[in-house]
Amino acid sequence: MTWPAPASIGMRLDEVDTPALIVELDAFEYNLQLLMDAARAAGVRVRPHAKTHKCPAIARQQVALGAVGVCCQKVSEAEALVDGGIDDVLITNQIVGGQKAERLAALARRARIGVCVDHPLQVEQLALAVEAAQTGLDVYVELDVGQGRCGVGGAREALALVAQLQAQPLLRFAGFQAYHGRAQHLREPDERARAVRHAQDIVVKCLKEFEAAGIAVPCVTGAGTGTYRLEAASAVWNEIQPGSYIFMDADYGRNRLEPDAPRFRNSLYVLSTVISDAGGRLILDAGLKAYSVDSGFPHIPDAPGWQFAKASDEHGVLNPASAAPALPIAVGTKLQLIPGHCDPTVNLHDWFVGVRGGVVESLWPITARGAVF
């Protein structure tokens, strides 16, 4: 069931029902443009990660500004994006299961679709599905470049998978997926630089072995919001996949930036109402079902002197911080909560409420919300 939007166009922000997921459009558009300008200057393609927003209306804006297409993580997400008008989607993930492979092949008849592999079983299932659907598919071999999740360990395994692909005329070897997620959240610039250098060494080694084997690698794709400048400057990656840059979040706010780095602005927050001040606390109407806490509690810029003490299913609890006097805040006040982690927070909502100058300007449905399979 999709809920009605918690706002209507033209409404003032203070009239929006809560909890609501707000996008400050000026900051959002600034971020969209800043990333594209940086990528253009560095000469790399941009394929933004749509798992952040799950929203074709946003994906279309990214493509309009020059993105070659988008990434996502799930077949169902890709379906929602193609349904929403995106015609080039890379699933930066491994697909296992006959039903999923069939859906992926069906989708590849409607749009350019890519997918990653790191195991022979995935290639076998994809081969059966594209043969049945008589459609081509771009297949990227994922390298583990330090993330410690999916990805083959080196060139030998990668070459074996490509040999398996080459026996399948409908599966095209499209390049390397080389994404280092952990590196995005290392706090210091030199830590991030070291991590990306390590990733780069792994990619370069594989590229050399592929060259020696006479196999062209059309694309090296990867990178995220925390490190995209490093990969873009490397001359190894020719496509970057940042997602969070459009919104940012409290966790990314804890990264220390290089002095010359452009700063993305926070554009996303959950609007929440103070529903009680029982016992000298402030109780918010937004809890674990309105924002994720896997990367810590939300940041509350408008509540100086208050600290986030606890989140339960539908409540947030703020206590006075000991260090500073707490600003008096009345029951009924609406507060902005900048989530710890934007991606899983977005997945809890059905609508982005776009606001400019304190007035609701857009309502974008999050059509891939819950697209988990």
Place this chain on the structure above:
Amino acid sequence: MTWPAPASIGMRLDEVDTPALIVELDAFEYNLQLLMDAARAAGVRVRPHAKTHKCPAIARQQVALGAVGVCCQKVSEAEALVDGGIDDVLITNQIVGGQKAERLAALARRARIGVCVDHPLQVEQLALAVEAAQTGLDVYVELDVGQGRCGVGGAREALALVAQLQAQPLLRFAGFQAYHGRAQHLREPDERARAVRHAQDIVVKCLKEFEAAGIAVPCVTGAGTGTYRLEAASAVWNEIQPGSYIFMDADYGRNRLEPDAPRFRNSLYVLSTVISDAGGRLILDAGLKAYSVDSGFPHIPDAPGWQFAKASDEHGVLNPASAAPALPIAVGTKLQLIPGHCDPTVNLHDWFVGVRGGVVESLWPITARGAVF
């Protein structure tokens, strides 16, 4: 957008697409009955908390077994439950905001609706709304009995709110909401008993002062899965609100029970596929968007020797545990993940897939999924 169910009736469990939210029906029905039998023996009414399941199909089963109605936390949840055929809903929460009060009053024309208050502003807004809608509403004064969230601190404030209520002919004082959420998760039986004794002392003190003031308290409602036997045996509470008992979760599994306590069975899990074994790890196709981690990682009963190392948006990572040899598990294997916390996990899914004897028997839509406002 509501996704199609990841299964169809009659399908074998091993054919269900993943991630999927599975309910083992035998265990689920055992739990439903066990709680009702215990409450009947203790002579208390049962008003199960529907925030756990967000599903009218389950609420109707609870009512069919004798529940007087259900609880929920949000006006939109109550709307979904009334739409689904439930005619008695208590919102165990404070409602602030004119739009919400109006929706609540509109709902109270279609069903018996209760709501909690702990601040004069809430009563003012409810009074305006029921006056405009010309409908009655049950209003419970919430007492803070140790939870440290909403709730007045004592009888003086409670009496002041009731005086405010009594000036409003359409607002009926219905009793005390006295819920101690933290007590549910204290690990030792004697800790839980102490916490409920403390809560009981607060309620009894208020009851005495209300008696002295000549004000009847029709109902004392509260209690959850971790302590319901204590409140039921107290002769103070006459209604209990357990929610998680139908499913249980890994966190409740960490409670040590009294030797004579009946044991609810785990009936809920996320079915997930192993999509990669890169680097000797097992990578699952279910992450932060398929289960919540606010109460820890999922428990994986079918993967002895493996430990949950990390969850990212769409992946879970299992590493071999050092202590025991890890069971070899092939890519493509489907594993059961018992979530750390059932309520926010359910909120990530659109369907319960009911399974009995390894065959899909029911598909129940989670119509209050995302009902956050």
